[in-house]
Amino acid sequence: EAALATRSLQQVSPSTRSLAHRRGLLRMLLRTSSALLLLVVPTAAFYLPGVAPIDYRDGESIDLKVNKLTSTKTHLPYEWYDLPFCRPAEVVYKGENLGEVMRGDRIQNSPYTIKMNVEVSCQLLCKQSYDAEQAALFATKIGEDYRVNWIVDNLPAATRVVEPALGSSPSRIITIYERGFPLGFRGAESIPGTSAGVNYVYNHHRIVLKYHTEPDAFEGARIVGFEVEPFSVQHEPAGAGGGLSTCSGARPVTHSAPPQPVSGPQTVYWTYDVRWEYSEVKWASRWDVYLYATDEQIHWFSIVNSLMIVLFLTGLLAMIMLRTLHRDLRRYNDAEAKEEAAEEGGWKLVHGDVFRPPQRPALLSVYVGTGVQVLGMSVVTMCFAVAGFLSPANRGALMTALLLLFTAMGVLAGFVSARLYKALSGSDWRMTTLKTAVMFPGIIFIVFFSLNMFIWGQKSSGAVPFGTFFALLVLWFGISVPLVYLGAFFGYRRPKIEPPTKTNMIPRTVPEHAWYTQPVFSVLIGGLLPFGAVFIELFFILSSIWLHQYYYVFGFLLLVFLILIITCAEISIVMCYFQLCAEDYHWWWRAFLTSGSSAGYMFAYSAFYFYTKLEITKLTSCLLYFGYMFIAALVFFVLTGTIGFYACYWFVWRIFSAIKVD
Numbered sequence: 001e002a003a004l005a006t007r008s009l010q011q012v013s014p015s016t017r018s019l020a021h022r023r024g025l026l027r028m029l030l031r032t033s034s035a036l037l038l039l040v041v042p043t044a045a046f047y048l049p050g051v052a053p054i055d056y057r058d059g060e061s062i063d064l065k066v067n068k069l070t071s072t073k074t075h076l077p078y079e080w081y082d083l084p085f086c087r088p089a090e091v092v093y094k095g096e097n098l099g100e101v102m103r104g105d106r107i108q109n110s111p112y113t114i115k116m117n118v119e120v121s122c123q124l125l126c127k128q129s130y131d132a133e134q135a136a137l138f139a140t141k142i143g144e145d146y147r148v149n150w151i152v153d154n155l156p157a158a159t160r161v162v163e164p165a166l167g168s169s170p171s172r173i174i175t176i177y178e179r180g181f182p183l184g185f186r187g188a189e190s191i192p193g194t195s196a197g198v199n200y201v202y203n204h205h206r207i208v209l210k211y212h213t214e215p216d217a218f219e220g221a222r223i224v225g226f227e228v229e230p231f232s233v234q235h236e237p238a239g240a241g242g243g244l245s246t247c248s249g250a251r252p253v254t255h256s257a258p259p260q261p262v263s264g265p266q267t268v269y270w271t272y273d274v275r276w277e278y279s280e281v282k283w284a285s286r287w288d289v290y291l292y293a294t295d296e297q298i299h300w301f302s303i304v305n306s307l308m309i310v311l312f313l314t315g316l317l318a319m320i321m322l323r324t325l326h327r328d329l330r331r332y333n334d335a336e337a338k339e340e341a342a343e344e345g346g347w348k349l350v351h352g353d354v355f356r357p358p359q360r361p362a363l364l365s366v367y368v369g370t371g372v373q374v375l376g377m378s379v380v381t382m383c384f385a386v387a388g389f390l391s392p393a394n395r396g397a398l399m400t401a402l403l404l405l406f407t408a409m410g411v412l413a414g415f416v417s418a419r420l421y422k423a424l425s426g427s428d429w430r431m432t433t434l435k436t437a438v439m440f441p442g443i444i445f446i447v448f449f450s451l452n453m454f455i456w457g458q459k460s461s462g463a464v465p466f467g468t469f470f471a472l473l474v475l476w477f478g479i480s481v482p483l484v485y486l487g488a489f490f491g492y493r494r495p496k497i498e499p500p501t502k503t504n505m506i507p508r509t510v511p512e513h514a515w516y517t518q519p520v521f522s523v524l525i526g527g528l529l530p531f532g533a534v535f536i537e538l539f540f541i542l543s544s545i546w547l548h549q550y551y552y553v554f555g556f557l558l559l560v561f562l563i564l565i566i567t568c569a570e571i572s573i574v575m576c577y578f579q580l581c582a583e584d585y586h587w588w589w590r591a592f593l594t595s596g597s598s599a600g601y602m603f604a605y606s607a608f609y610f611y612t613k614l615e616i617t618k619l620t621s622c623l624l625y626f627g628y629m630f631i632a633a634l635v636f637f638v639l640t641g642t643i644g645f646y647a648c649y650w651f652v653w654r655i656f657s658a659i660k661v662d
Contacts, residue, residue, distance in 0.1 A: 053283045054153060055220035056116040056211075062223070064112040064207075065094060067149040067156075068104055068461050069183065072547050072614070074144050074621045076460040077104040083141065084134050086111050086126035086270050098403060098471065099396025104462035107151065112272060114152070114207070116221060120274040122204075122247035129267045138262040142184035142199040147548070148230075149180040152209065153223040154393060157181060158290065160227060177289045179548050181205075181228045184262070193258055200259040202230035204247070205272045210279040224279050224286040232259035235269035244269060287393060291552040302536035303556065306563040309533045313570035347580035351656055352504035354580070358588035361424035362432045367592060369417025370440040371642025374635055376409040377402060382561060385554040392550055403475065410437065410480040414487030423497040433488035437481040440638065444631055445476070451627045454620045500657040510584050517582050519590055526575045527597030530640055533567045534560055535605060542609050546625070565643055568595035572644030573651045580652070591648035596641025603633040 056062060066080035081087060094107040111125060130138070150157040158177040184201040187194030194200060210225030231253045238245040247253045252273070260268060281288070358364060381401055384390050390398045417436045418429050426432060449469070456463040515521065537560045544551035572594045576587050606629040616622055 053218075053222050055218050055222060057220045058117045060116045060220075062114045062116060062152060062209075064110050064114055065107050065151040066110045067107050067151055069141065069146045070149060070180065070548055071141075071144050071146045073616060074146075074618055075462075075546065075616065075624055076455065076458050076618075076621065077106075077462045078141075078146075078459075079106045079461045080108060080110075080148075082459075082461070083137060084128060084130060086128065097396045097400055098468070099399030099401075101396075101468050102399050102403075102464060103396060104460070105395060106461045110150075112207075114209070114274055117211070117276050118274070119276055120272070121249040121252060122244065122271050122273065124244065125270040125272055127267060127269050129265075130262075131265050135262045135264055135266060138184070138201055139199040142182075142201060142262065143186060146183045147180035148183055148228075150226075150228065152207075152226045155223065155226040155286065156290070157226055157228045159229075177227075179290070179550065181230050184232065187259075187261075193256075195261075198261050198263060200232045201262045201268065202232050203235070203260050203268050203270050204231040204233045204253050205229070206231065206253070206275060207272060208275045208277060210277045210281070212279050212282060214282075222283045224281045224283055225277070225289070231255060231257070233271070234258045234260045235271065237269075244271070247271065287391065290392065290550050298536070298540075300556075303559055303563075305536055306533040306560055306567070309529050310563055310566050310570070313529065313567060313574065316574055317570050347577070347583075347655070348659055350508060350580060350583055350585040351501045351659065353508045353585040354587070354652060354656060355499035355501060356503050356507065356585065357424040357426075358586065361426050362421060362428070362435065364588060364592065365417040365421040365424065365426070365432055366435045366439055367638055368420055368642050368645055369413040369415075369436045371638040371645075372416045373406065373409040373413035374639045375642060376412050377405040378561070378639065380405050380409075382554065382558050386558050390554075392552065403472075407475050407480045408483070410483035411487035413437075414484035414489075415491035416487075418488035418491030419494060419497070422492055422494075429488060429492045433485055436488070437484040440634075441476055441480065443634065445472075447627055447631055451624055454623055458620055500653060508583075508585065510586070511582070513582055513584065517578065517584075519593075522575050522579070523590065523593045523597045526571050526594030526644075527599075527601055527640075529571050530564060530567045530595050530598040531601035531605070533563050535601075538602065538605065539609070542606065543613075546609075546614060564640070568598075568640045568643040569647035571595060572647045576648040576651060587648060587652065588645075592641040592645040595644030596637045598640050599633040599637035602636050603629060606633070 066085075068077035068079060069083070070077050081091060088109055088111040092109045094109075096105055096107065100107075113120075113123075148157070157180055159181040160177060182202065184199055185191075187196055187198040187200060189196050206229040208225070208227040208229065209223055210227075211221040212224045213221045233246055233253050234257070235244045235246045237243075246257060253271075262268075381390070381398070384401060385398070390401055413436050414433055417432060421429055421432045448464075452464050452469075537557060540551060540553075543549050572591050575594045576591055579587055579590060607626075610616070610622075610625055614625070616625060
């Protein structure tokens with residue numbers, strides 16, 4: 001079956017082909033850090049199915065639903081019936097939630113007939129005659145590597161990747177499942193029976209359904225697996241008796257059959273098989289083949305990498321807090337050494353200016369309030385995800401949860417921004433609250449709406465309908481904005497936060513800095529370490545988004561998120577201490593930007609990922625990628641910046657509360 005191995009290789013994505021190579025390199029690195037792994041407490045998320053199981057009796061009908069066509073080359077999904085496939089008598093759309101619509105899902109019924117435990121061989125679905133334009137449409141989508149996404153009993157279709165034979169060893173099926181299956185393949189000289197450069201469509205599908213039974217627990221059977229093996233067959237009618245001469249119950253379809261090209265006007269016969277296999281996999285574990293396709297050791301390496309950064313920063317911070325800072329406090333508070341301390345200089349000399357309000361306090365308050373809103377959304381979403389409530393079985397649940405939680409956390413944004421703005425002696429709290437409510441969501445909405453117009457121009461199902469935009473506006477102005485004003489009302493009514501030291505009437509002159517203490521240099525250095533703590537996990541997140549892979553290791557993600565919080569806080573405190581020792585009291589904005597600058601590295605890494613891992617060529621697809629990554633970087637900026645700001649705020653408050661000032 002040389003053709004089987006060769007054509008199966010066409011189905012393997014670039015990320016799958018390089019998986020073995022990455023595993024080998026990272027295992028070698030893990031051997032050197034095995035001792036460090038013993039210090040890490042294993043954390044794993046348990047899985048809660050998002051839907052109730054359905055018990056099927058023998059002969060009971062089972063629906064096969066069709067979803068969007070997707071491609072990692074264009075990232076422009078299309079509805080199944082945008083191509084001239086076989087259609088049922090009436091096309092019925094399944095109701096999607098908000099998250100599904102935002103992802104471009106369009107789930108519809110299909111003419112496939114499937115019955116529980118009833119096998120079918122070479123069933124003719126329909127006979128379609130295509131003109132040159134329709135054939136060219138198929139050829140274009142095949143050339144762009146579009147994949148088919150079917151659903152049976154809420155399970156997506158999966159493809160088992162077949163590894164080609166190496167030397168004398170036979171081909172073997174490895175336990176890697178890819179989402180969906182290819183629409184077709186491009187012929188090549190290395191593929192027998194094909195012509196180089198000609199596109200061939202998979203017009204025969206072998207549907208393999210796996211079921212599990214437990215007579216003592218439930219009646220009937222439950223579906224626990226859904227695989228599709230596609231074939232390209234140039235069917236020939238059997239003659240006056242009907243049927244096809246190329247396949248039958250006694251003569252199943254194989255990969256050695258002449259494939260079906262799509263070039264010019266022609267007639268295509270669409271057929272399918274249904275196979276049933278018993279499986280020991282229980283219903284609650286049926287998603288494991290999708291969710292655990294990645295190597296967990298790689299994620300452990302990410303944790304170890306992040307912990308090394310945290311240990312370095314913790315040691316540096318401990319040295320500052322326990323040695324240098326303790327010595328400074330003892331010297332400053334020693335009555336006999338006050339004159340000597342005044343002559344030496346240091347961070348105590350800026351006690352009369354350290355709490356002087358910064359430039360543009362309203363804008364800083366807006367950023368910090370929005371950052372708290374994003375932080376609250378992230379923490380709650382992570383907790384639900386770790387508990388298993390946002391599993392892929394609930395399509396669109398993660399996106400829906402993010403939108404609703406961001407809306408609900410508006411009350412925190414209003415409260416924090418008003419409280420900080422009042423502490424910075426601001427008076428126009430209404431305008432600051434309005435900016436908090438509309439500035440950050442407004443930027444995202446404008447970018448998202450602009451990108452959606454490009455998608456709409458491509459007639460893609462990924463374009464969000466205007467009705468959904470109206471629902472988003474209702475969430476924004478009908479719920480989020482009032483909640484922001486509600487939080488600001490209570491925040492501004494609270495007493496003003498009084499600093500531990502008085503602010504001088506005349507600002508102190510800031511001495512000249514060395515080049516390595518300049519704001520730009522220190523900010524860029526400060527953002528490097530938080531990014532270094534998350535960049536390995538970021539690779540998997542980008543792969544799940546742009547290479548259509550599942551991401552469900554939320555236990556690892558929670559650990560990385562906690563490490564990110566600690567890293568942002570520690571690097572901001574360290575850089576703030578060095579700044580204050582240089583008698584520079586303009587720490588407010590720099591505290592925010594030090595850890596927030598990691599978003600710049602994140603966006604730069606996304607550009608590197610684009611040029612090294614993706615094969616996007618269309619201008620619209622490029623705009624989509626960089627537009628969405630700009631939104632992600634903006635969210636990461638306000639999140640990490642807020643963490644760094646509050647860490648410095650606490651640090652400055654603590655050290656200046658501990659000194660005695662005349």
